[in-house]
Amino acid sequence: MRALFDLTAAYEPTPEQRRDAVPPVEAVLFDFSNTLFHMVDTADWLRSVGRATGREVPSEATADDLAMAAARPDVAAAQHGRDLSDDAHRAAMRAWFAQVPVLHGVEDTAIDLLRAPDAWVPYPDTADVLQALADRGVRVGVVSDIGWDIRVHARAAGVEHLVGTWVLSCELGVEKPDPTMFTTACTALDVDPRATLMVGDNPARDGGAVAVGCRAFLLPSEFRLGERGLGAVLALLG
Incomplete structure (x- = not known):
């Protein structure tokens, strides 16, 4: 009967684990983009592209051009799998920026400044x-x-020493919610997934951590400049 109601999981707790108390959280995994860090304002990035290329890059008009280019079917298709490798990401960004008049021909400079x-x-x-x-x-x-x-x-932000492991799709060759992303992090931290909390903003991707036994805490999927609400993580830990 369980098969009719249980979600597919990438792990199977032992009978003892099913009866025991839920273990306390010993490790926290964080998503990066829009969870711990956010990109600088698009206008600031475009100004840096203008300075580096000697081009006039009007921020408002270019932002509109970026949005229109992103909506093109060919550009959208080029984004699939872009985070699986450095080369794939560059190719996807080139396909996008090439459709923006003021960025055409300086795509690689724009990409480098996006990663600065x-x-x-x-x-x-x-x-x-x-x-x-x-x-x-x-x-x-x-x-x-x-x-x-x-x-x-x-x-650059002075927080690298506070992170024990980095599991990046471009290095592992898979993306969330693939269980490998979460189990690799837990193994590197030498922690049981059942004693691990995943924090992010994407239910489909970050929420996939529950399939390996982690708990998950999801932040609102909104762009913020002020505090992200990460203090709630400390409250969850007690």
Whole structure:
């Protein structure tokens, strides 16, 4: 009868685990984009492209062009699997930026500036929460669908030392919700998935952690500049 009601899981708890109390959280895994860090304002990025290329890059008009280009079927199709490798991400971004008149011909410069150390910044509460977890002895990992090495942004923000492991789709060759993303992080942190909390903003991707036995906490999927609400993670841990 269980097969009629249970969700498909990538793990099978033992009979003892089914009866025992839920273990306390010993590790927290965080999504990166729009959970711990966010990209700088699009206008700021476009200004940096203009300075680097010597082109006039009107931010409002270019932002509109970016949105229209993203809606093209060929551009949308090119984004599938873009976070599986560095090369795949570059190809996807080139396909997009090539359809934006002012970025045509300088696609690689735009991509490099999108990945610049200061192009992604932490939310105001990111460092405090990561430090609080470290002070409690809670292990921390980042599990991200991303096309480049985002450690550079954490290093620039001075928080890289607070993360024990980085599991990136571009390095592993799979994306969330593939169980490998979560189990790889748990193994690296030497923690039982059942004693691990995944924090993100995408139910389909980040919520996939429950299939390996993790708990999950989902933030509202909204773009923010102020605090992200990460303090709730500390409250969940008690």
